[in-house]
Amino acid sequence: MSEEKKDSNVDKIQDLLKLLALNNGDVQKLNSQQRKAFEEYKFWRTQQVVSFDEKFDKEGVIDDTKTPADIPDKPLPLIDGFTWCNINPDDPNELDDLFVLLNENYVEDKHSVFRFNYKEAFLNWALKAPGWKIEWNVGVRVQSTGKLVAFISAIPLTLRIRDNAIPSVEVNFLCIHKQLRSKRLAPLMIMEIQRRVNRYDIWQALYTAGVVLPSPISTCRYTHRALNWTKLYETGFTDLPGDRTAPQMVAECAIPKVTKMQGLRPMKKEDVPEAFALLSKYQERFDLAHLFDEEEFKHWFLGSQDDNKVIFSYVVEQPDGKITDFFSFYSLPFSILGNAKHDQVEIAYLYYYATDADFEYNDRFSKEATEVSKQRLTELVGDALILAKNMGMDVFNALTSQENTLFLENLKFGLGDGLLNFYTLNYKAFPITGGLKPDNTIDAEKRSNVGVVML
Numbered sequence: 001m002s003e004e005k006k007d008s009n010v011d012k013i014q015d016l017l018k019l020l021a022l023n024n025g026d027v028q029k030l031n032s033q034q035r036k037a038f039e040e041y042k043f044w045r046t047q048q049v050v051s052f053d054e055k056f057d058k059e060g061v062i063d064d065t066k067t068p069a070d071i072p073d074k075p076l077p078l079i080d081g082f083t084w085c086n087i088n089p090d091d092p093n094e095l096d097d098l099f100v101l102l103n104e105n106y107v108e109d110k111h112s113v114f115r116f117n118y119k120e121a122f123l124n125w126a127l128k129a130p131g132w133k134i135e136w137n138v139g140v141r142v143q144s145t146g147k148l149v150a151f152i153s154a155i156p157l158t159l160r161i162r163d164n165a166i167p168s169v170e171v172n173f174l175c176i177h178k179q180l181r182s183k184r185l186a187p188l189m190i191m192e193i194q195r196r197v198n199r200y201d202i203w204q205a206l207y208t209a210g211v212v213l214p215s216p217i218s219t220c221r222y223t224h225r226a227l228n229w230t231k232l233y234e235t236g237f238t239d240l241p242g243d244r245t246a247p248q249m250v251a252e253c254a255i256p257k258v259t260k261m262q263g264l265r266p267m268k269k270e271d272v273p274e275a276f277a278l279l280s281k282y283q284e285r286f287d288l289a290h291l292f293d294e295e296e297f298k299h300w301f302l303g304s305q306d307d308n309k310v311i312f313s314y315v316v317e318q319p320d321g322k323i324t325d326f327f328s329f330y331s332l333p334f335s336i337l338g339n340a341k342h343d344q345v346e347i348a349y350l351y352y353y354a355t356d357a358d359f360e361y362n363d364r365f366s367k368e369a370t371e372v373s374k375q376r377l378t379e380l381v382g383d384a385l386i387l388a389k390n391m392g393m394d395v396f397n398a399l400t401s402q403e404n405t406l407f408l409e410n411l412k413f414g415l416g417d418g419l420l421n422f423y424t425l426n427y428k429a430f431p432i433t434g435g436l437k438p439d440n441t442i443d444a445e446k447r448s449n450v451g452v453v454m455l
C-alpha cells in the first residue's frame with residue numbers, strides 16, 4: 001500500500017473514531033460511506049435540518065418564527081406540461097392511479113427484482129389515518145394525458161421525542177416516475193407538501209428513508225425470518241449458505257403449526273380500551289414514539305375489517321379477563337419481476353406490540369427485567385410467526401427498533417441488507433439508539449429507543 005493511501009486510511013479511521021466519540025458510539029454517523037458532504041446536498045442544506053457534524057446542546061424546534069399567514073396560499077409553480085392534483089383514497093379511480101404509479105416506480109432492491117406492492121386496501125388504510133386531509137395526498141399529473149407521475153403524502157400525528165409532545169406529520173410514499181427522475185422534482189414535491197402542512201399550523205415532520213440525508217436521528221436495520229424457505233430461495237430473496245443444503249435450511253426454518261400462548265386470540269373492538277392503555281404504557285419506554293389516541297389506535301390496529309385485511313392484531317387474555325399482551329403485524333407483499341414460477345413474495349411486517357411482562361421493574365435494562373421481557377417477547381413474536389405462516393406469509397420482517405433485539409436472534413431472524421434512517425424536519429434531536437452496534441449488527445445490550453414503526 002502506498003504511503004499516501006495508508007495515510008488516507010488512517011485519516012478515515014481517525015475520523016470514524018472521532019465520530020464515535022462525538023456520538024457516544026451511536027451508529028447513525030457510521031453511514032458516512034453513503035453520504036455526501038453536507039454542502040453537496042443542494043436541497044437539504046437549505047432546509048430546517050442539522051448538518052452531519054453539527055454540535056448542539058439542546059433539543060428542540062429549529063425555526064419557530066412563522067405562522068400560517070406567512071405561508072403562500074397558492075401551490076408552487078410546476079414545470080410546463082404538468083399539473084398538481086390531490087389523490088382521494090375514497091375514489092377508486094384515483095386510488096388505482098396511485099397504485100399503478102407505486103407498483104411500477106416505488107422502492108426496489110438494488111437488482112430491480114423486488115418491488116413493494118402497496119395494494120389499494122393497504123393505501124386506503126395507510127392514507128386515511130384519523131385527521132387525514134385530501135390536500136396532503138399530493139400528486140403530479142401530465143396535463144395532456146392525466147397520467148399520475150409523482151406523489152407524496154402526509155398524515156398527522158403527535159410525535160413524542162423524549163418528554164416533548166410535538167404536533168407533526170409523517171411523510172411517506174414519495175415517488176417519482178422513473179422517466180422523470182433526477183430532474184429536481186423531489187425537492188419541489190417536498191416543499192409543496194411542506195407548504196400545505198404549514199398552512200395547518202404544523203411545522204415538524206417525521207420521515208424515514210433508506211438513503212442518507214442530513215441528518216438521521218436514528219438508524220435501524222431490517223431483519224428477515226424465513227417462513228417458507230423454499231419459495232424464498234426459488235425467488236432469489238434468500239441465498240443458500242455455503243455450508244448448508246436446501247433440506248437443512250427447510251428444517252432450520254420450520255415453524256410449529258399451533259400457537260403456544262394460552263389466551264391468544266384476534267383483537268376485537270371491545271378490547272380497544274384495554275389494549276390501547278397497554279400499548280400507551282408500553283410505549284413510554286421509548287424516546288421516539290407516536291402518541292396514539294384511542295381513535296388512532298382503532299384505525300391502526302383494527303383496520304377496515306373487510307376481506308382485504310392488511311393489519312392483523314392479537315391480544316393475550318388471561319383467565320380473569322385481563323389483557324396482558326398485544327401484538328400486530330401488517331401484510332405488504334413484494335412483486336417479483338421476471339420470475340417464471342412466482343410473482344409475489346408474501347411479507348408480514350412486525351408492527352406495534354406491548355406486554356406487561358416487565359412493568360413491575362423500574363429499569364427495563366436490569367437483568368431481571370431483561371430476562372422476563374426477553375422470554376415473553378420470544379413467546380409472543382414466536383406465535384406471531386406461526387400465525388403469519390398459517391396465513392400464507394413467506395417471510396416475516398422486523399426492524400431492530402422497539403425491544404426487537406431481545407428476540408431477533410432467538411427466533412432466527414437474519415440481518416437484511418437494508419438500513420432505515422429516521423429523520424425529523426425542523427426539530428433537532430440527539431441520537432436515539434436503533435438497536436445496532438457500530439458494525440451494524442444487533443445490539444441486544446443497548447437495545448433501541450425507537451418506538452415508532454412507519455409503513
Ligand SMILES: CCCCCCCCCCCCCC(=O)SCCNC(=O)CCNC(=O)[C@H](O)C(C)(C)COP(=O)(O)OP(=O)(O)OC[C@H]1O[C@@H](n2cnc3c(N)ncnc32)[C@H](O)[C@@H]1OP(=O)(O)O
Pocket residue numbers: 040041042043044045105106107108154169171172173174175176177180181182183184185186187190193194197198202203204205206207208209210211213425
Ligand atoms: C412540516 C411539514 C414538512 C413536510 C416535509 C417533511 C420532509 C419530507 C421528506 C421526504 C420524505 C420521504 C419519505 C419517503 O417516502 S422514502 C421513499 C422514497 N421513495 C423511493 O425511494 C421510491 C423510488 N424513488 C423515487 O421515486 C425517486 O428516486 C425519489 C422521489 C426518491 C427522488 O427523486 P429523484 O431521484 O428524481 O431526485 P430529484 O432529482 O427529484 O431530487 C434530488 C434530491 O432529492 C433528495 N432525495 C432523494 N431521495 C430522497 C428521499 N427518499 N427523501 C428525501 N429526499 C430525497 C436528494 O438527496 C436530492 O437532494 P440534495 O441531495 O440535492 O439535497
